[in-house]
Amino acid sequence: MTERVISPDRLAGIEVVTASHHHTDHLDPETLQPSVGANPLVQLVCPEAHRKLAMERSGLADRQIVGLDAGQEVGLGIFKFVAVPAAHESLDRDKDGRMLCLGFVIRVGPWTLYHSGDTVLYPGMEDLLRPFQVDVAFLPINGRAPERRVAGNLNGIEAARLASAIGAKRVIPCHYDMFEFNTATPDTFVAECRRLGQGCVVLRAGERFTVG
Helix, strand or coil: CCCCCCCHHHCCCCCEEECCCCCCCCCCHHHHHHHHHHCCCCEEEEEHHHHHHHHHHHCCCHHHEEEECCCCEEEECCEEEEEEECECCCCCECCCCCECCEEEEEEECCEEEEECCCCECCCCHHHHHHHHCCCEEEEECECCCHHHCCCCCCEHHHHHHHHHHHCCCEEEEECCCCCCCCCCCCHHHHHHHHHHCCCECCCCCCCCCCCC
16 A cells, blocks of 8 residues: 555665564565675574574574563664563464464663554553553554454554553554455544553654654
């Protein structure tokens, strides 16, 4: 639905890439491989459960894959990543008990970011995230519907309420305006944020947002 903003082989200067789970809109070889070509030393943070798949799709060496499970953390350069559970309909694990879907809390300088990955609400989610004191949260708003035949996410109202519940200073909606069968308008999200007094920023593809 949205025109490509920039060719991935022009994305130079990248140190770290994250992938929350294995779906190709989050672990996409057509984006990753050209990006790796422009950034041969880049590291990819992803669920440990998907290490082999991440290597295949990215073309990166095993040493450049940083696999995490929920509750684990790692420092990479100026970034610190903390892996938290994500429930892409449910809290799914592989045969070794490792989470298949993750979100990431990212600390950089004085700022704390939270990218939920694809997720719905799950018990204890708010209590888990609140202590991080998130400055900017990135949350999906496309919701879920059985007729789509794909795993669902938070809807706009749920995303706004989650951001408010965890005390996020700002929330940016994502996971819409990409697939025609799996999208939603941000209007209800914005309206709920305004009702709650929750700070929000709606960006167009390619638009810059500066925290200050």
